[in-house]
Amino acid sequence: MKGARFTTLAISGAYDHAEAAGHLGALSEPAHLTTAQSFPSMDAMLAATAEDGDGWVYARRGNPTVRLLEQTVAALEGYGTDAEVSAALTATGMGAITLATMPLLSTDAGPRPNIVASPQCYGSTTMVFDKRYGQERGVDVRWVADPLSVDDWARRIDDETRFLYAETPSNPTVQLVDIPALSALARQARIPLIVDATLATPALLRPLALGADVVVHSLTKTAGASGRSMGGAVIARHDLGLRGRPAELSADYAGYLRRGPLRDMGAVISPFNAWTILADVREVRGRVDAMSRSAHQVARYLDEHAGVTEVFYPGLESHRSHHIARRDMWLVDSELDGGQAENRFGFLLCFRPAGGVRAAHEAMDRLGLIWRANNLGQVRSTATIPGATTHKQAADADPGRAPVPPDMIRLSVGIEHVDDIIADLDQALRTR
Numbered sequence: 455m456k457g458a459r460f461t462t463l464a465i466s467g468a469y470d471h472a473e474a475a476g477h478l479g480a481l482s483e484p485a486h487l488t489t490a491q492s493f494p495s496m497d498a499m500l501a502a503t504a505e506d507g508d509g510w511v512y513a514r515r516g517n518p519t520v521r522l523l524e525q526t527v528a529a530l531e532g533y534g535t536d537a538e539v540s541a542a543l544t545a546t547g548m549g550a551i552t553l554a555t556m557p558l559l560s561t562d563a564g565p566r567p568n569i570v571a572s573p574q575c576y577g578s579t580t581m582v583f584d585k586r587y588g589q590e591r592g593v594d595v596r597w598v599a600d601p602l603s604v605d606d607w608a609r610r611i612d613d614e615t616r617f618l619y620a621e622t623p624s625n626p627t628v629q630l631v632d633i634p635a636l637s638a639l640a641r642q643a644r645i646p647l648i649v650d651a652t653l654a655t656p657a658l659l660r661p662l663a664l665g666a667d668v669v670v671h672s673l674t675k676t677a678g679a680s681g682r683s684m685g686g687a688v689i690a691r692h693d694l695g696l697r698g699r700p701a702e703l704s705a706d707y708a709g710y711l712r713r714g715p716l717r718d719m720g721a722v723i724s725p726f727n728a729w730t731i732l733a734d735v736r737e738v739r740g741r742v743d744a745m746s747r748s749a750h751q752v753a754r755y756l757d758e759h760a761g762v763t764e765v766f767y768p769g770l771e772s773h774r775s776h777h778i779a780r781r782d783m784w785l786v787d788s789e790l791d792g793g794q795a796e797n798r799f800g801f802l803l804c805f806r807p808a809g810g811v812r813a814a815h816e817a818m819d820r821l822g823l824i825w826r827a828n829n830l831g832q833v834r835s836t837a838t839i840p841g842a843t844t845h846k847q848a849a850d851a852d853p854g855r856a857p858v859p860p861d862m863i864r865l866s867v868g869i870e871h872v873d874d875i876i877a878d879l880d881q882a883l884r885t886r
């Protein structure tokens with residue numbers, strides 16, 4: 455499929471006519487819901503088991519349905535780069551974040567390793583870095599005070615830094631970072647820049663094309679938008695040229711993860727989940743386009759609403775990282791549609807109703823179409839108060855680091871008609 459456009463890659467994935475012929479011509483990918491492969495002979499079994507490749511033997515080591523999703527995700531994330539790209543899939547997004555980072559923290563007898571990270575990230579990511587790595591493993595976790603300041607990042611990097619980490623746009627306040635500038639710092643230090651781009655999806659932002667080395671995704675979100683399955687992905691370009699790391703790790707990081715840490719530690723995605731996500735990921739571009747258009751309209755509506763004190767959406771000029779969003783967030787291949795590339799700023803936004811925490815909770819309670827739920831990127835619009843739910847643990851542990859206002863509602867705009875979404879917000883924000 456080399457040379458094909460983004461949507462063609464998403465639709466075809468890694469399943470072609472030849473592959474279909476091997477499955478009685480099935481038009482869609484078969485779900486291999488089985489734990490192991492059987493072999494016609496002992497010789498065949500030994501040959502497959504001895505291979506240190508990507509063979510299918512036992513489902514923790516590989517599965518054909520999982521492999522199809524893995525190849526599709528790698529092709530979409532690598533779209534527009536010259537680099538070779540591969541992926542490893544995990545049971546959840548947190549599994550992907552752990553898998554992408556933990557192997558870089560090997561502790562030998564040397565000095566204490568450190569990591570440099572943006573604190574504007576999902577609550578559980580903060581907990582993994584602070585608790586699992588900082589408290590339990592003695593890693594020095596250096597949170598950047600202002601993720602938009604490249605100097606702030608540069609100041610914290612030294613010879614013991616193992617990686618740079620950022621979520622862009624971030625959950626919940628949708629802040630971006632300057633990927634090209636951070637990737638220049640990472641290259642100089644010969645360490646990877648790891649980016650969680652879950653909220654953008656490759657339909658709007660492809661960090662590898664902007665210079666990042668490793669991308670992580672929660673496939674539980676927009677990739678699996680119908681909300682049936684959890685999953686995660688680590689996607690990395692080849693030949694990372696890392697300092698002090700084994701050659702095979704640097705050569706093909708995602709392949710190394712699949713063949714070693716993932717297989718050993720076992721947080722693999724189930725083939726059933728991979729199969730449902732394969733169906734959803736086909737339409738990611740069209741869906742994210744529609745969701746982003748509606749989200750922009752909703753953000754403008756809320757921005758002008760007298761009962762709302764603050765709106766966070768990267769498409770609004772008032773947003774702190776609007777300039778980066780304008781530079782980096784484009785609907786993939788939109789220049790082919792109308793001759794001009796088009797910005798899209800994603801489906802997530804936050805807002806604070808006037809009247810504080812109580813008013814925010816009351817507005818949430820009045821929602822009738824939008825679902826009160828702690829997921830995002832779904833075809834159904836969902837809302838939550840992150841300070842009281844998804845980010846509570848992290849905010850309680852260090853309220854000042856990346857403030858999440860307790861009266862801030864996070865809204866993930868789905869693909870219902872935008873008029874109905876706005877009508878629901880309108881009645882929820884009406885105080886009398």
Ligand SMILES: Cc1ncc(COP(=O)(O)O)c(C=O)c1O
Nearest residue numbers: 546547548576625652672674685
């Ligand atoms: C940006 C981001 N990354 C990672 C995760 C973790 O994903 P999962 O819940 O699939 O483990 C989330 C979950 O909300 C998220 O929003």
